[in-house]
Amino acid sequence: MTRIPDQPKRLRIVPISKLAAAPKWQLETLRALREPVFFWFTAGQGRITLGGSTRGVHPHNAIYIPPGTMYGFQAMTRTQGVALHMGDPTGLDLPETPLHLRLRDGSQHAEVAQIMDAIQRELEGAKDFAERAARHQIGLLAIWLERQRSSAGDDSPRGLSSTNANERLTARYSTLLERSFGSALNVGDYAQALGVTPTHLTRACRASCGRTALQLVQERRLYEARRLLSETDVPVQDIARNLGFSTPGYFSRAFSAHTGTAPSLYRKARGA
Template sequence: MTRIPDQPKRLRLVPISKLTNAPKWQLETMRALQEPLFLWFTAGQGRITLGGSTRGFHPHNAIFIPPGTMYGFQSVTRAQGVALHMGDPKGLDLPDAPLHMRLRESTQHSEVAQIIDAIQRELEGGQAYAERAARHQIGLLAIWLERQRSSAGDDSPRGLSSRNANERLTARYAALLERQFGSALNVSDYAQALGVTPTHLTRACRASCGRSALQLLQERRLFEARRLLTETDVPVQDIARNLGYSTPGYFSRAFAARTGKPPSAYRKGRGA
C-alpha cells in the first residue's frame, strides 16, 4: 500500500490574505496541522472555530494553535496579518492549549510586531544560521504568549477550564477525531469512547461550533481526501482505505456526492 505523506512541517511566514484567498474548503473545514501555528490579525474580521468553540476575531487578535488542534475559519472578509507556521515544535517551549487573545494596548501590538519582523528578517536575509536565529525568536514569542495570557481579553480561552461543558466535550471529540479520522469509527463509537450518547455529543457540537458530530467527521475526512488528491499522487484506492472507507467505490460515491466530481476527475482538475 502506498505510504500517505504527512502535511509538511517547515518554518515559514504566510500573509493572512493569502490564507483567506484559498478555496473555501481549505478555509472553513475543521482540520489540524502537525505543527504549531500563530495567527496575528492586523485588519479585518471573521470567525474561527478553535478546538471546540467558535469566536469572532478582529484586528489585534493573536491566536496560537498547538499541533493537532482542529480549527477552521468562517466568513473571513478582508483579513490581513500574518500566519507563522513554526515547523518542528521540538525544543520550543510553547503553550499546550490554544489561545485567543485580544490585545488592547499599543505596547502589546508593538511587541508582537517586533518579534514577527525579526523572524521575517532572518528568514529572508539569507545569512548563515538564519533558521536557528528565527527559532530563537519563536522562543521569545513563546515567553510573550505566556506573559500575555494572564491579561488576555474576555473571549480568550485560557485552556479547557475556561470553556463550558459543551465546549469541553467538543474539544475532546475534536482531539480524538484528529487522531482517529482515518479509521472506520463512526459517531457512536466516538461517543462511547467519550462516555456520552451520540445525541449528547451531537448536541454539544452544534452548541459549540454550529456543526454536528457527523458533519465534523465527514468534513475532516473530506478535507484529507481533497488534500491528498490535489497535493499527491497516492492512488484513490489507498486514499479510501486510509480514510476508513470500506471500498474504493463507496469512497468515490461519497466524495462525488459532496464535491460534484468523482475523485479521478477532481484530481485531474487539481481541485478546480
C-alpha cells in the same frame, strides 16, 4: 499499499490575505496541522472555530494553535496580518493549549509586531544561520504567549479557559477525531469513548460550532481526501482505505456527493 504522506512541516510566514484567498473548503473545514501555528490579525474580521467553540476574530487578535488541534476559519475576507507556521516544534517550549488573545494595549501590539518582524527578516534575509535565529525569536514569542496567558483574568475573553460544557465536550471529541479520522470509527464509537450518548455529542457539537458530530467526521475525512488528491499521487484506492472507507466505490460516491466531482476528475483538474 502506498504510504500516505503527512502535511509538510516547514518554518515560514504567510500573509493572512493569501490564506483567505484559498478555496472555501481549505478555510472552513475543521482540521489540524502537525506543526504549531501563530496568527496575528491586523485588519478585517472573521470567525475561528478553535478548542471546540466558534469565536469572532478582529484586528489585534493573536491566536496560537498547538499541533494536533482542530481549527477552521470562516468569512476571512479582507483580513490582514501574518500566519507563522513554526515547523518542527522540538525544543521551542511552546504552550500546550490553544490561545485566543484579544490585545487592547498598544504596547502589546508593538511587542508581537516586533517579534514577527524579526522572524520575517531572518527568513527573508537568507543569511547564515537564519532559521536558527528565527527559532530563537519563536522562543521569545513562546515567552510572550505565556506572559499574556498568565496575565488574563478568569473573566477575560483572551483565553479559552471560560469554555462551557458543550465546548469542552466538543474539544475532547475533536482531539479524538484528529487522532482517528482515518479509521472506520463512527459517531457512536466516539460517543462511547467520551462517556456520552451520540445524541448528546451531536447536540454539544451543534451548539459549539454549528456542525453535527457526523458532519465533523465527514468533513475531516473529505478535507484529507482533497489534500491528498491535490498534492500527491497516492492511488485513490489507498486514499479510500486510509480514510476509513470500506471500499473505493463507497469513497468515490461520498466524495462526489460532497464535491460534485469524482476523485479521479478532481485530481486531474488540479494537475496532481
